[in-house]
Amino acid sequence: MKFQKKIIIVYMLFSIVVTVIFGSVYYALNVRQYKEREYTNISTVSNVKLQQMESLLSGMEGVITYFLSDVDILDALQEFAVLDADTYEEMYFHDASAAIRTKLSTYYLMDEYYRAIVFNENNNVISNTNYTGMAPAINASYENYPWKDKVSNKGGKDVLIGLHEDDWGNKKKPYVISVVKEIQGMQMGYIEIQQSKEHLDQMFADQEENITYLFVTKEGELLYSADEGVEVDGYLEQMEGDIQGVREIKNEAGQKVLCLKQESKTQDMILLTIANVNIGKSAAKASLPVSILLLVGLLGLSLGYVYLTSRQLTRPIRQLQRFMETTHLDNIEAEIPEKISNDEIESLYVAYKDVLERLNESMLKEKRMSLLQLQAQFDLLQAQVNPHFIYNVLNVISNRGVLSDDEVICDICKELAEMLRYATNTKDKYATVHDEIEYMESYLKLLKYRYDYKLSYEIDVDQGIQDRILPKIVLQQIVENAAVHGYRQSAEVIEISVTGHLGEHEWYIRVHDNGSGISKERLLGIMDSIESVRNKLTYDRSNVELEIGGMGLVNIYARLYMLYTESLIFKIESEELGGTDVIIGVKECGTDV
Secondary structure (H helix, E strand, O other), X not given: OOHHHHHXXXXXXXXXXXXXXXXXXXXXXXXXXXXXXXXXXXHHHHHHHHHHHHHHHHHHHHHHHHHHOOHHHHHHHHHHHHOOOOOHHHHHOXXXXXXXXXXHOOHHHHHHOOEEEEEOXXXXXEEOOOOOOXXXXXXXXXXXXXXXXXXXXXXXXXXXXXXXXXXXXXXOOOEEEEEEEEOOOOOOOEEEEEEEHHHHHHHOOOOOOOEEEEEEEOOOOEEEEOOOOOOOHHHHHHOOOOOOOEEEEEOOOOOEEEEEEEEOOOOOEEEEEEEOOOHHHHHHHHHHHHHHHHHHHHHHHHHHHHHHHHHHHHHXXXXXXXXXXXXXXXXXXXXXXXXXXXXXXXXXXXXXXHHHHHHHHHHHHHHHHHHHHHHHHHHHHHHHHHHHHHHHHHHHHHHHHHHOOOHHHHHHHHHHHHHHHHHOOOOOOEEEXXXXXXXXXXXXXXXXXXXXXXXXXXXXXXXXXXXXXXXXXXXXHHHHHHHHHOXXXXXXXXXXXXXXXXXXXXEEXXXXXXXXXXXXXXXXXXXXXXXXXXXXXXXXHHXXXXXXXXXXXXXXXXXHHHHHHHHEEEEEEEEOOOEEEEEEEEEOOOOOO
């Protein structure tokens, strides 16, 4: 495929990607704005409807309070509670009944609410709706009243009764909601204020036909809905918990809707405001045409631009291509024969020349590295030859010891051979604590042959740290340092103890000797060297490995630090007359020790 066609295809794909990204961003912003508008609208109307219902219920509770605040009415209620009338007319025209009926039949109660009614355990009923069509049933039974248990023994608290058929209707039984209160004292009965669903439907009628209001008690019972058959359990389950703001849920038909849950601060109820709107589809209808138009426009402009500019870009690229195809090792320093008319391509040519120069330098370096690698391989082979020679010599000495019936010589050769085999194994740089202890113990046994009773040692290391990792020949170096430097000018018995413990957040090994100790000046010098090595290891590890050398405490610290870095525990505790302790260990779980 020609370069010009490639440019056209690449830029076309680029334009498609940019357009898709731009369209996605536009779509996301449009959806966000649409959601904000819908959320604000739902929140606003929900607040209004919640306040309307709170006002209605507060008014019904206020009517009950107003009714029971009258002393004469309370006296009448006491008489009414014990009234045992033989006929309904006798009960109806009794003085106590007349007083209660007069209070209930005020214009405000008659106009604002569907029914106000008082009843008691003697099945005495007084209502403010005794006219035709709304007269209460005179044979209502207190014992069979459906919500009696909800109201009784509530300490006179106002109780909300959700949407239900009017229990007192004689001919008409419309759906109503009620506020009921048990009148306290002397079993004076109950007072109920009703409001009809028809009135509520008018009050909560909304121009937004796609919004539904579900008023629910905090116990989960439906208080009011325009559709009395709605199932509220599914909505409550999806809106369970302390949910703030509008949330997208599914309605009874499985369609996505928006729902806002609000709890009343003054009444025992919750309002679920449900908006039957699919934000994703609405936003897509608004943004998709514009996105397509942007896509077509950008593609058209891009193709026209690419076609015009690709013709100018092709010529200098071909120049460079011909130059690159004719470049060989023998003409690597040649210059391009033609003047490149494009600054960017000329920069590419300059970069190509730089690559050729670096390639030439790399080839020279590779030759030098090959020589160094050959030398390293030779040194490694030489290092493997020397231990084998020493093993052979030790075997000769051991055989001579057997011939001379000297088991000590055999034991010395055995221990030394084990040490050489461990130390000259170049395959592994690291070993377990268990292997290190065995190697160190072989060294101590050899020292014992030399010093006899003047040397005593003790090794006590927890099993829990036997499988921890250390650089090879660390413990033996510390012990050797203690034996060689700690007793130079001392005739005392050499006592060396090696202990290891596993703590809650760390493990450590302590090597103690009873030697002459380290002077303060020498100890400061060692710590300064350790700090210097630590700083170098942090910034230039490879150079430090070449510079440290030796087998002293600084070398031990460096090898441990390269393995464990900041988790390393390394302490030197010494007094000039009290011996020396070298402590190495590792912090685990990121704790400070």
